Amino acid sequence: MHKKGGILVILALAILIGLILSIQMNTSDAYEQHGGLITIAQANDLERQLKEVRNEKESIMAEYLELEQRLKAIEEQSLSEDALLQAAMKDLERYRMGSGVLDVQGPGVVITVDDPIPTEENPGDGYSTIMIRSDLLLSLINKLKDAGAEAISINGQRIIARTEISLAGDNVNINTVPTAPPYTIKAIGNSDTMEGTLNIRYGIVEVMRNNYGLQVSIAKQEDIEIPRYSGVLRYLYAKPFEPASEDSAEADATADTQEADEANETDQQ
């Protein structure tokens, strides 16, 4: 009886020790989360979430493209013969291309920018270098435009006339959409000129590599696809100012009369 009691006590002790050990390890794991280390499983989980969101986005985009095609088909059906309307349709495509609301493709360069790899001597402070120095991205894009880039995107965000790159809190917003490194910049244009401009000695890429330790790579590609601006464009303050410029005068004149007609109609109502 006495011996059996001893075994029970030891059994209870062993369970207790086991529990204490596991609690200890769990709490130290939680501590490590704040300290900067996370198990790879959590990262995998986030990666899976990202994939899901991207798939969802792609299916919505497909739906949008389908709707757009149906709209276009109806448009083409109902306006066919008139030369003026045909000219207007052509102008519209040109304007939409200039506004960055169409998907485009062509030869160019793909640039990737990523934060420095943390080393033992330089472990980093937990902040992203490229996000804090987002003016480097601004400068890089300016250089690309200077080298004749016709269309540019960063991480899927098309650069249009209104695109901002702003550090807001902990993330960099481009077209008001939060983005994070690594940054993939695609540019359509003369790839030799663009690559040469960026790679010039003491140029932007060398500064990014040597002064900030960033990982930058540039690759020329034959066929790059750049997505459209996916935001909703609104102009609340700006209005077209007459007289319109020469080449679109005709189309705009008709547009004006059209508008005037509509205004009359609403007046009558």
Next chain:
Amino acid sequence: MKRKAILYFIICLFVGCSIVVLTKTVNGQHLFVSSKVLDDYRITIEGERKDMENIIKLTDESREELETLEALTAAHEDISREVEAKLFQDLHFYSLAGGYVDAIGPGVEVVIDDGTRDLEYGENPNDILVHDLDLLLIINELKDAGAELISVNGQRIVDTSSISCSGYTVRINGQFYARPFVIRAIGDGSRMSAALIGPGGYGTVLKDWGLIFRISILDDIIIPAYVEDRASKYMTLSTADKVKEGEKN
């Protein structure tokens, strides 16, 4: 003696079991990544969500339009007038968005000029000169504060506009300009000026360096159309039915 051996065996078994259980519950892989990777993932997911919301808005707009047209067709009405009206409305809108027409609206006018103060002993003259990055950052802050249209010294800023220092002059849209620089922006004037002259605003930064920076809120700002050649040599409309959305990060 035998009892004791069994006892030790049981204790060892328990300790062993508890270690196994514990490693299982903390996701036993002892491979770690930095928290930055996790943050980057979170931000990217947030970004993709936001992008998706934008596309949903666009989709809703298109669907509404399509439904109106289809309803009219079903009622055997002539829709050519509606379609025509929409075409010219779009033409009007995208000529404004793409910078093909002059525009007017309320906004701000920013004047930046080289500083007039004396240099301190050994100071670099560049400290009080206006550079391309100064202009880029001002324009970027204006856009961030909701500027709809921007011009610099009369050059409309469009999607391909570059600003670069080349010696004594600054090249904007391929044309050469010198100081002073006048930036006009149409949008919410008080918001834009607050962004530039507020604490940490880039206008304040320039003033602190000794440069000249003036901003005024105006009612009628006229921004000219983009007049340079913008025929595209390399870019064509995407022929693929579906462009792959989202970059591979």
